[in-house]
Amino acid sequence: MFKLLTPVSLALLFALHVQGKGSVSLDSYTFDKVISKFKATLVKFDIAYPYGAKHDEFLKVAEASHLQSDLLIADVGVKDYGDNENADLAKKFEVKKEDYPAVKLFVQGKDAPIDFKGKDFNADELKKFIRSNSGVYIGLPGCLEKFDAIAIKFASSDVAQRKVLLREAEDLWDKATGKSEQKAAETYVKTMRRVIEKGEEFVANEVKRVQNLLGGKISKEKKEEISVRLNILNSFQKDEL
Known part of the structure; x- marks a missing residue:
């Protein structure tokens, strides 16, 4: 509120x-x-x-x-x-x-x-x-505030705590409404699952892969979709400016 x-x-x-x-x-x-x-x-x-x-x-x-x-x-x-x-x-x-x-x-x-x-x-x-x-939230396009909060905690947690956070995200996914919100929620949850399965390096590798896709010849609609995915992936990384 x-x-x-x-x-x-x-x-x-x-x-x-x-x-x-x-x-x-x-x-x-x-x-x-x-x-x-x-x-x-x-x-x-x-x-x-x-x-x-x-x-x-x-x-x-x-x-x-x-x-x-x-x-x-x-x-x-x-x-x-x-x-x-x-x-x-x-x-x-x-x-x-x-x-x-x-x-x-x-x-x-x-x-x-x-x-x-x-x-x-x-x-x-x-x-x-x-x-x-x-600490003031201002999300990137396509990102969801509650999921971003989970992603930030997830990035600095151990495996046991990550599994707890994954369950929390899955519960939120069930409550997501609208096509775009549901799609974004799915991306957060699947990213968390891949990190638990493949390890810490998954996010960095996936960011590079998605950035390469953005650099190629793709439609405007596909570019917007991939850009949202990249924004969500960045929620799992520490901001380095």
Whole structure:
């Protein structure tokens, strides 16, 4: 169940300029007041009027996070002309112009933000970055939150505990509704079974195999299906960014 924002939080958000669906623009006056209201805030420091592929990928994360009340996606537009708007924020967090777009994750209880250093600047990598560093769930396309929680535990458990988790996943599979949810649930369960049967290396080998398939000539529908499988497989791996 999602938490309701407090009246103060809502008032702050409605008073802010929205930069694309789900992303809120912050400035020197609003920054500290707003991010303090959320468990985690992903902030992109960029030029005042950002554009391009990386900005588009960032906005995909913003749109995907709209139901997650613990997470805020925000941007800080920095000007190096006129009144140098937000240049003080960039200086405070040691962001230089050549770093744009620079992404930082602010997590409640942590003194310093965490820098995004992923080798690929895309929505999926940003989502994994949020999840692995804050505990806030924001799933990859096709993934299921309850199964992802099991997969994360499964990856770091011994064989005996994995069998318990497999049974838990099988019970959830029985309750899955809709074709896509049932298909995803089946993929989680079958992956767990293969790991128990073939060992730790199954997931890594399967990821490589699926990535090779994606690199080949396949239909759009097949590519979407395989991409979902890859996302689910990644749920069984530790995020390394």
